[in-house]
Amino acid sequence: MGLEVRVDEAAAACEPPTERPLRIAFLSYRSDPKVGGQGVYLREAAGALARRGHAVEVISGPPYPDLPAGVSLVKLPSLDLYAQPHNGHRALRWRHLTSWTDTAEYFGHLSGKFMEPWSFARRAARYMAANRGRYDVVLDNQTLGYGLLEIMRLGLPLVEVIHHPIRRDLELALASEPDKGKRWLMRRWYDFLKMQEAVAPRMTDVLVVSESSRRDVAECLKVPLEAMTAAPLGIDLDAFRPLPEVVRRGNRLLTTASADVPLKGLKYLIEAYAALLPGRPDLELVVIGKLREGPTATLIDTLGLAGKVRFISDLTRQEVAEAYAAATICVTPSLYEGFGLPAAEAMSCGAPVVVTDGGALPEVVGSAGVVVPRGDAGALAEALGALLDDPDRREAMGRAGLARARERFRWARTAQAYETVLYRAVDRRC
Template sequence: MPSILIDTIPIAQHKVGVRVYLRQLLEAIPAGDRGNIRLLCVQSNAHLYRDLENYQISVVPWSVSNRVTRAIVQQLAVPFATQRFGADVVFEPVDHAAILTPAPVVTSIHSGPINLHSDQFQGVREWYNRIMLPLSIQRSRCLIAISEFVARRMVDLYGVASEQIDVVHHGGGLVERAQRNGWSPPGIEDRDGDILFVSSLHPHKNADSLIRAYTRLRDQVQDAPALAVVGKDVNGRAIQLRKLTRDLGVADHVRFEGRVSDDRLLHLLKTSRLMVYPSSLEGFGLPAVEAMKAGIPLVASNRASVPEIVGDGGITVDPNDYEALASAMAEALTSPERQKELAEAGRKRGEAFSWEQTARQTLQVLERAAA
């Protein structure tokens, strides 16, 4: 097995998605393969990895407090560490590579190209991505895309040869880890909880579309469960969404929980009767996978990577068609037979995603790049 350097410098405590991705990936790598892997950290993120066994860890003696500093440290420290430790290949886990690295590079591309070309970045972040994304892609010997959708975007936007890209899906997130520890969700017939939305409140996550559809659902299903909105607020959007619930007369039936603990999220995934995931811009869509693995009937968007990930494990509809979204929710709530069918289809589809598979495929790409 080659000597592998994994650059963790871009991973910060507050960057939840990529932090979970790398942590779960590292936990899933077999202990016997870890001896040749070195994690390059900074003082401000080394605590995220010190408890992992059998990895070599090197800490750059700087603490990184903002995006600009993080980028500068990455570009300086990774080439130096690659040379010092004689790494055969460097793994860049999230979108951006250290350009001057004197070894083959494998970069995992998440949602950077999608967000950049959908005007999701602003200011310095937009400028940095416009420069660094194409340079990182050009510098990489091999590229990992987290979905077929992301792979197609790289081909279309940057002219990447498709044979340079390996599609490696994420695993099952919190639910998969809990199931390894004995957690087992009940059958759909034993659930008495809410309709669940899990995502940050960025506009493209379409929580407002869901609230409008939920208003229509209550006209169709008088005893419809409450709606639980779970996820980080973004630019005060929760205030706007609360106002929308008041304007539409459903404020008493919509609960905003903000960001929740893992235990609280597992409870919601164990009790909820339906998950709705209406996002229109995703590189992967982990909440959809967690819902399917938990056996929750799923109604999801038919945009971006979401239908690829959901497959036949749920109902996919236009997230901006409130009537279609409401009808799909009603379909998933009112028929016991349809509920069981969706729950079983979701569980089966969810089996396609595991961190062990993600780790195995990622190591294969790294070994090929080093060779």
């Protein structure tokens, strides 16, 4: 089922563009910032590279991105099955049967697989074959589909961004689900991991978001350590900044979490909150996220917290920054993070942060935050209680976190690291 792509050796030859800006094709299989952190990352990273003078063209499947000025968009339509009111089950049309990509995407989805990385990579390979003269280098945002190998065969330099190995998500999801049928469905949905784990070791230039992620990618995806460069993500420091006009509360915990994604560890924060409430009846817990029927809603009811835990969603960046600015403590209770963007954003707003030792979180907060063992509600409650009782320490932590964020998490710094790797990839192919 590989793509048939003809390679013109003369067209594939190139002159290293080390004395001029790069023409970058930035691939992303779904990119709307409203549906996940992937879209936020794409917008910020593309904008940062454009500000360094590079010509950045985002090539994306739906849902499409919200891009900054100076960055253009090429839309690669898909069946967009998750956007259908019937979950895509009635989306197939006769014309789709003339395309193996469309047909396979539909029936794979129908059988419970997540097909977008596979199908987008095929469409991207066709597009790059027809337009390879427009670009110096391809930057892919963790698609890791077989189509990327076809793009490499075209002679185009390719740099891969890997945020963390998705197998960690599957492992944590399986560990939290006792039902055998649901565990089978999870494995079915994550079937694309086989493809990603076959493609990743073929990547010669890889950007990761932390040293922790670098080690995990080497372990799970078998990418050689020497092929990877760690470049921490940046923060929009104009949006996420201290807001003196917003009064910081003395009794509010804030977290950003998908309610029923086990990796985010919200369960343990809710349990810690329940343990703190008897001695602090006015303590609030605010979650940036949506509550749906499922284990989290059940836990809240079981612990008698209905009406106490507040969920807020569909916020603008300004509203998120205001939420950080009003919080007493910002908490990231995740069991694993390849980076941990909410913790870095909270630090940028001068909020004291408590995180777990899951993945890269200790690397993000350094000595400016409190780190507790992941999956330990008792340790989390103890750390939060100590900070709630110590306003001077919270204020000092907020200052230290702000200084660390301003020094380490600037997109200009990240883009410079990306630029080095992009030029290296181009020079290697030339």
